[in-house]
Amino acid sequence: MHKRIFLHAAALAVASLSATHSIAQDNTFKIGLILPMTGLLASSGRQIEAAVKLYMAQNGDTVAGKKIQLIIKDDNTLPDVTKRLAQELIVNDKVNVLAGFGITPSAMATAPLATQSKTPMVVMAAATSSITLASPYIVRTSFTLPQASVALADWAPKNGIKKVVTLVSDYGPGIDAEKFFNQRLLLNGGQVMESLRVPLRGPDFAPFLQKVRDIKPDALFVFVPSGAGAAVMKQFLERGMDKAGIKLIGTGDITDDDQLNDMGDGALGVVTSHHYSAAHPSAANKKFVDAFKKANPTMRPNFMAMGGYDGMRVIYEALRISKGQGGGDALLAAMKGQIFESPRGPMYIDAQTRDVVQNIYLRKVEKKDGQLYNVEFDVVKDVKDPGKAQ
Numbered sequence: 005m006h007k008r009i010f011l012h013a014a015a016l017a018v019a020s021l022s023a024t025h026s027i028a029q030d031n032t033f034k035i036g037l038i039l040p041m042t043g044l045l046a047s048s049g050r051q052i053e054a055a056v057k058l059y060m061a062q063n064g065d066t067v068a069g070k071k072i073q074l075i076i077k078d079d080n081t082l083p084d085v086t087k088r089l090a091q092e093l094i095v096n097d098k099v100n101v102l103a104g105f106g107i108t109p110s111a112m113a114t115a116p117l118a119t120q121s122k123t124p125m126v127v128m129a130a131a132t133s134s135i136t137l138a139s140p141y142i143v144r145t146s147f148t149l150p151q152a153s154v155a156l157a158d159w160a161p162k163n164g165i166k167k168v169v170t171l172v173s174d175y176g177p178g179i180d181a182e183k184f185f186n187q188r189l190l191l192n193g194g195q196v197m198e199s200l201r202v203p204l205r206g207p208d209f210a211p212f213l214q215k216v217r218d219i220k221p222d223a224l225f226v227f228v229p230s231g232a233g234a235a236v237m238k239q240f241l242e243r244g245m246d247k248a249g250i251k252l253i254g255t256g257d258i259t260d261d262d263q264l265n266d267m268g269d270g271a272l273g274v275v276t277s278h279h280y281s282a283a284h285p286s287a288a289n290k291k292f293v294d295a296f297k298k299a300n301p302t303m304r305p306n307f308m309a310m311g312g313y314d315g316m317r318v319i320y321e322a323l324r325i326s327k328g329q330g331g332g333d334a335l336l337a338a339m340k341g342q343i344f345e346s347p348r349g350p351m352y353i354d355a356q357t358r359d360v361v362q363n364i365y366l367r368k369v370e371k372k373d374g375q376l377y378n379v380e381f382d383v384v385k386d387v388k389d390p391g392k393a394q
């Protein structure tokens with residue numbers, strides 16, 4: 005009996021999903037922004053929300069004659085909740101675009117709904133390579149872990165780092181980082197002594213770091229999601245890993261601009277590779293960082309903010325190009341192939357993969373005006389996601 009009621013409800017939900025875009029819409033254009041505003045990775049939600057609001061404040065809320073309405077939902081960093089919220093946004097609110105998605109499982113859980121309802125889904129944060137394969141309606145404005153990891157594996161052996169232990173969060177992006185960093189390091193004549201994985205939720209780094217101390221590699225490569233880096237840094241320093249001659253390297257997620265300045269001088273000298281630094285020396289970035297800080301005096305924009313800001317740019321521009329006509333497919337078509345100068349550097353949405361092509365920078369933590377920053381010292385230009393070629 006219960007099962008029948010459930011099935012009936014599910015069928016109705018699917019029917020209303022596909023009917024959504026045939027319903028005539030008024031003059032509003034709705035963006036359903038689903039973010040982790042609470043829970044494990046709430047800092048990413050706060051960063052993206054601030055950047056999205058900044059973009060709207062700077063660019064107005066009317067595009068192609070449509071009034072933009074932003075509907076923000078908090079998924080508490082829980083993928084089941086993300087999916088339920090996406091369903092409600094599509095069916096009840098009849099959003100034109102879905103956006104946000106703090107973690108890979110949230111993006112993956114929502115992808116089938118985007119496909120069924122033909123709703124473009126702009127992934128502003130999550131960064132596992134395969135996300136864009138999960139729906140033809142997904143466009144990404146963040147980065148991918150393979151994209152960020154490879155440059156560091158090229159840099160390390162040339163800079164005295166041959167033996168490495170990797171330590172990653174045990175889910176999509178961590179597994180991507182481990183795989184692509186390790187493969188490339190081996191190709192470059194380096195050696196992976198051990199590959200360690202820690203749970204995403206409630207990780208205890210202590211036993212892992214003890215193990216790394218015993219192995220005594222030249223460096224420890226780390227990926228943990230944005231917001232979790234400070235805990236790794238703290239334990240790394242407390243255990244005297246640096247004094248034992250082990251360098252800390254990783255993707256820029258570990259020295260994320262949101263937390264970096266509070267990590268203390270122990271973070272000085274840490275080398276990472278990533279697509280965005282608040283210290284990126286361009287006029288466009290200076291303007292972005294200044295405006296962001298003015299609107300949010302206690303915050304410094306990190307790469308999550310960057311993904312949200314550029315995501316809004318991609319949505320606004322798609323609406324402008326498609327003149328507010330033609331629904332989800334027209335909007336998606338107008339997102340593909342966008343190319344522009346972002347505060348992060350040149351940015352391109354590859355029309356084939358719907359993934360971001362961008363510069364990857366090598367950076368070192370340094371002090372500038374009494375504050376810690378990721379200072380860029382080298383760049384690999386126009387990097388496509390290496391995950392798509394495999």
Ligand code: VNL
Nearest residue numbers: 107108130131177229230257
């Ligand atoms: C993910 C990747 C999340 C990188 C992150 O922070 C990050 C993800 C919240 O794909 O889940 O820094």
